[in-house]
Amino acid sequence: DTEVTQTPKHLVMGMTNKKSLKCEQHMGHRAMYWYKQKAKKPPELMFVYSYEKLSINESVPSRFSPECPNSSLLNLHLHALQPEDSALYLCASSQTRWLLGTGANVLTFGAGSRLTVL
C-alpha cells in the first residue's frame, strides 16, 4: 500500500461549524504533514508530526487544530474558520531520515480535501 488517503474529498462548512479532515497511510511512515494550497499557488506547510509528536507549527491560527492519534492517522480539526481559509488541504507522509541522517525524505501526498467556508 503506497497511498495516502484523505477524507472527505470535498467539505462545505459555515463559519460556526466544527468539522475534521482525516488522513491515513499504511506505509510505515513516521512523519506526517498538513499543507494548505490556495488556487494557482504552491502548497504551504502548516504542521509536521514526527513519531506522533508535533514538531513544526508554521504559525498557523488556532482555529486549525492538528491531531495525530497513532502512527497511521492524522486529523485536522476545524473550528470558527473564515472564508479565506477555503483551500485544498493536502496531507503527506514520509520516512524520518532527517532524524537518522541517512538520506532525504520523499513526501507522498494524498489527493487532498477541498474545503469551502461560507
Add this chain to the structure above:
Amino acid sequence: AQSVTQLDSQVPVFEEAPVELRCNYSSSVSVYLFWYVQYPNQGLQLLLKYLSGSTLVKGINGFEAEFNKSQTSFHLRKPSVHISDTAEYFCAVSGEIKAAGNKLTFGGGTRVLVKP
C-alpha cells in the same frame, strides 16, 4: 534559508513537441531536489528526485531533469509531450539532513498546457 524560483508561470506547447521547465534554487547548505506534478483537482505526484550521484535524473512518464550545481538549477525536460501532460508542475527543495523538520520548499509552479 532556501528558496526556489520557477522562471515560467505558464508554458503552452503543442502535442509531440519538447518542453523544458526551468527551476533555480538558492540554499546555503546541500540540497535535495524534486519535481512534483499536480493534475487538475488532484494531489501532488512525485515525478523525479535528485538526492545524490548522477546529475541526470530520469523520472516517470518520460520526464528527466538535470542537476547543475554551478548554476543552481534543476530544469525538467520531456522530448515529446502528450495531451495528458497538461498539469501544474512544482519544483521543490529540501535542505541538509538534520535541519529542523527537513522542510520542503516549493517554487511557484509552472502550468503546462498541451495543445493538439
